[in-house]
Amino acid sequence: MASATVTSTGSPESGNTTTQKIRAREPAWVRCDELAEANQEIESLVRNYDGLSNEELKTAIKRRLREELGFISNPQFSDPQLGKEIFDTPLELAPRKAELGIAAVRRSGIDMPIHLGRLCEAPLLKPEQERMLFQRMNYLLQQAEVHRSQLNPQRPSRVRLELIDRFIALAEWHRDRIVEANLRLVFSIVKKFVNPNNNFDDLLSDGIVALIRAVEKFDFDRGFRFSTYATQVIRRNSYRTVVVKQQERQKTVGGLQDLDLDLTDEGRESAISEKRWHELRSRLSVMLDDLDRREKLIIRARFSLGAHRKVHTLQSLANRLGVSKERVRQLERRAMEKLRAMAGRANLAELEPQ
Structure with missing residues (x-):
């Protein structure tokens, strides 16, 4: 049997066919020295489509x-x-510096793990770099x-798919450089929203998501710095997070008051542990x-719980259930009596702060 023709590198030519086609279709700038580091880092993210059958390729x-x-x-x-240009x-991005992360943690004034400082080790970008x-x-x-617009499932192309993957991975590599250089901005904004009901970790996570969204929406050709735009996006997102949590707490407190549970102002101020509130909400859900x-629907609709975004009137529920308004009132009263009884048996007092 004749052996496969071997290239000078010792690999069968057939094994290099797809790679050769990809390199032939790639713009020259894709493999330039300036993108060498990025290409090396993303190599594992670019999928190899050689092993796919024709049907699998069409699905992809x-x-x-x-x-x-x-x-x-x-x-x-x-x-x-433009690409070559x-x-x-x-x-000429500056290397990461551990001291920048440590300084960011100290300036935050928040008691948090020192390892979070690693998020802030990238130096700020110069205007031209940005x-x-x-x-x-x-x-x-x-x-x-x-290239995506030229894809055709009836004429599947492994070469084009891999090229699209490489372009996207390279774009995300550049996006990540922008994000990491602006993480200190997120720290400086979200720390102002920290309070007993909103911890730093949650606000930081939401802030980073908002930062990524801002990077994807920013028009670099408008002539102003990204930080100006990102500050507004992150601040607005943090404010919305705080407001939504406050509304959820108010719903929970309102529900507890209707169960005749004693929640004085002093009790509310001290019962602010995130863990305890989650436990309480969980028990109310079980109840x-x-x-x-019908009772479940009425209670949730009347107290704006779950998917209900507003308080429903007795009449609107009567129309929905096909009963009289008075019947809805009776069902609501019966449901409240059941919940009060269950609240007593569940010993909700154990959730009060120690």
């Missing part, structure tokens, strides 16, 4: 076609020479979209499940 293409690529377009992106100029990162990120996503279908 259909999935990719359903996934819209969001990016901020720019008239410059139509220039065929923007990746010829070095970014602009270049946003330009590169959006240009890479635009290139991915160009509601012990009601019949």
Whole structure:
């Protein structure tokens, strides 16, 4: 049997066919020195489609076609020479510094694990570096979209799919550089919203999500710094988080008052442990499940619990259930009596602060 033709590297030519096709279709700038570090880091994220059958490849293409690529377009992106131009100029990002993270933790004034400082070790970006990162990120996503628009499930292309994956992974690498350089901004904003009902960890997580969303929506060509835009997005998001939690607490407190539980102002102030409130809400949920279908609906609708975003009137519930308004009132009274009895048996007092 004739042996397979072997290249100078010792690998069968057939095994290199897809790679050779990908390299032939890639723009020259994709493998430039400026992107060497990024390409090395993302290599494991770029899927190899060689092992897929034709049907599996068609499924992968259909999935990719359903996934819209969001990016901020720019008239410059139509220039065929732009890729070479923007990746010829070095970014010259400064290395991460542990002392920057430690300083961020100390300035926060929050008692938190020192390891969180690692999130803030990236130096701030210079204006030109910031602009270049946003330009590169959006240009890479635009290139991915160009190739995505040419996908055809009836003529599946492994080469094009892998190229799209590489463009997206490179875009995310640039996005991550912007995010990590602005994490200290998130720290400085969310710490102002910390209170007994809103802990730093939750606000920080929400703030980072808001920061990523801001990066994806920022138009670098408007002429102002990203931090100006991101500050408003993160602050608005933190405020919304605090308000929503406060509304949830008010609903819970209102429900407890209707169960004739003694919640003085002093008790409310001290019963602010996040863990205890979750336990309390969990027990109330179990109690509601012990009601019949109509009683459960009435209680949740009357006290704006669960999926109900507003308090329903007796008449609106009567119309929905096909009974009289007075009958709804009777069912509500019966349900409340059941809940009071269950509250006594459940010994909710043990959830009071020690």
